[in-house]
Amino acid sequence: MQHDDWPTSGWKTTRPEAEAMDSTILAQIDRYVADTFPTLLSVLLVRHGSLVFERYYQGYCAVDSVNSKSVTKSIISALVGIALREQYVTSLDQQVVEFFPQDFPVDGDLRKRAITLRHLLTLCSGLSWMERSEESLPALFASANWIQHGLSLPLLHAPGEGFAYSTMDAHLLSAVLARVTGMSTLAFANHALFGPLGCKATRWASDPQGYQIGGSELYLTPRAMAKVGYLYLRRGRWEGQQLIPHEYLEASTRTQVVPGVSMVVPDTYGYLWWVSTVGPYASFYALGYGGQTIYVIPALDVVLVTTARREVPADLGAGPRTFLLAHDLVEQFVLPAVAQS
Secondary structure, eight states, X not given: OOOSOOOTTOOOBOOGGGGTOOHHHHTTHHHHHHHHOTTEEEEEEEETTEEEEEEEOTTOOXXXXXEOTXXXXXXXXXXXXXXXXXXXXXOTTOBGGGTOGGGSOTTSOGGGGGOBHHHHHTTOOOBOOOTTSSSHHHHHHHOSOHHHHHHHSOBSSOTTSOOOOOHHHHHHHHHHHHHHHSSOHHHHHIIIIIHHHTOOOOOBOBOTTSOBXXXXXXXXXXXXXXXXXXXHHTTTEETTEESXXXXXXXXXXXXXXXXXXXXXXXXXXXXXXXXXXXXXXXXXXXXXXXXXXXXXXXXXXXXXXXXXXXXXXXXXXTSGGGGGHHHHHIIIIIHXXXXXX
């Protein structure tokens, strides 16, 4: 069952039973949040194109935007797909040196010149990076030129031969987008992605050169995040227009690389989207620190969105366990609500 009306001008809201879900099971989410994840700010659930569950906590409401953290990476992925469609880039196998020839170290490791857009999308550039260390991000933020800093990092392995969760890789993509489109990544996002969806982003931090941070710091409302999930649920189409090329979107949301056992998240990776299963269903999701999530289950025609406070100690809810939050919500409430409807 799919609805033909699009939420461009606003989400249609309806009772869960109208979309074959059990409202009594979904109502238990409030107690779960209070008892288990008190840092949550919102939980939204879309099925068959309608908003069937929408909750806000701690005084937040639908118009409040939040820092989506690494959900930003998945937005960058969408924008790369759109750039392919609009022929700003011609291939994912284009080498990064083509866009930043002056920023590559003259006497550096020549293997870096083999880094491609595809390597950045799969976080397999090979550049030395430890996202959760006390070195990589602070050193980046302290540098005067983030692109030169990133490209000066040593190679741990040849491009394409290993995964490292990296805001730097995603940031290089943001800078590429700005270079090829001639506009800021924020302006391009509003023009080519958020505008067609009927929403707008107004806040996205940038580096000293003015490039929006590719891996984080994009502020979005939960309803806008749900629209991005719905666009992916509809395989990149929106009101009859193929915003994201279908082949690219399909590749984005299936396994391209297996990150390894060191990751907190036990799933595989596509093009800046996580790839998983929940129950018997294939799923994929965008994930940001502290509990920011866009979780998509195509077979159930479902999008789940969560946002949360992140400026809290790990023991109060912003730690690694939040990376599994959306998966837990789906397993404990969404799947039972569908099964018992």
